[in-house]
Amino acid sequence: MFLIDLLFPKFCLGCGYIGIYLCQSCQDKLKPIALDTCLYCKKPSLFGLTHPNCTKKLDVDGVLVIYHYNPILKRIIKNIKYRLAVQVWQEFYKIIEPQAVTKLGFYKRLSTDFVIQPIPLSKNKYNERGFNQAKFISVYFQKYLHFLIVDLLIRKKETTSQAQLKNKKTRYLNTRGVFTSLRCPYPNVILVDDVVTSGSTVREAAKTLKRAGAKKVYVLALAKG
Numbered sequence: 001m002f003l004i005d006l007l008f009p010k011f012c013l014g015c016g017y018i019g020i021y022l023c024q025s026c027q028d029k030l031k032p033i034a035l036d037t038c039l040y041c042k043k044p045s046l047f048g049l050t051h052p053n054c055t056k057k058l059d060v061d062g063v064l065v066i067y068h069y070n071p072i073l074k075r076i077i078k079n080i081k082y083r084l085a086v087q088v089w090q091e092f093y094k095i096i097e098p099q100a101v102t103k104l105g106f107y108k109r110l111s112t113d114f115v116i117q118p119i120p121l122s123k124n125k126y127n128e129r130g131f132n133q134a135k136f137i138s139v140y141f142q143k144y145l146h147f148l149i150v151d152l153l154i155r156k157k158e159t160t161s162q163a164q165l166k167n168k169k170t171r172y173l174n175t176r177g178v179f180t181s182l183r184c185p186y187p188n189v190i191l192v193d194d195v196v197t198s199g200s201t202v203r204e205a206a207k208t209l210k211r212a213g214a215k216k217v218y219v220l221a222l223a224k225g
């Protein structure tokens with residue numbers, strides 16, 4: 001047994017079962033997204049690409065999400081945030097790998113010169129937590145994508161959790177002007193986040209990156225709420 005197991009005994013992130021980070025019963029409750037949809041009209045779209053009729057210049061060009069954001073995944077993501085994150089995430093990634101690889105393959109075929117930009121936390125939030133979840137996820141996706149991870153986007157302020165804001169207008173105001181970006185010399189960017197809810201955070205991030213020079217901005221997320 002490793003010292004780390006004594007200090008931080010493993011228990012299931014979903015249900016608390018001892019000895020494992022994610023038990024079989026909880027694994028079975030994870031629901032991969034089989035049908036990708038357009039971020040704007042929510043209708044089916046191949047590889048989550050934004051329909052030509054739904055898009056404006058500064059919009060997100062496509063969104064790929066691996067899982068539905070159900071109660072089990074919600075608990076898992078929350079627990080990863082508060083537990084010994086690196087190790088737990090490594091274990092979790094082994095479980096999501098087959099689904100993830102299929103989706104990632106699309107981006108690999110789409111372009112060879114993508115860069116990956118994790119959705120950043122504000123400085124205060126980062127200092128408080130000590131790590132950025134989206135950065136972790138990016139590092140694991142990078143194992144298959146082999147694209148450079150960049151750090152161009154800066155989050156000027158933290159926002160109220162989007163899930164708590166019910167109407168569209170409040171969500172928009174909540175995210176407007178949240179990001180700023182260094183000049184982006186890369187034409188193709190993949191934004192990575194843990195959960196996409198209304199999509200207003202990634203939309204604002206995409207807009208900021210496009211104003212800074214990016215041409216196409218896609219989104220890759222672990223879960224969609």
Ligand SMILES: [Zn+2]
Pocket residue numbers: 012013014015016017022023024025026027
């Ligand atoms: Zn469990």
Ligand SMILES: [Zn+2]
Pocket residue numbers: 038039040041042043050051054
């Ligand atoms: Zn559409």
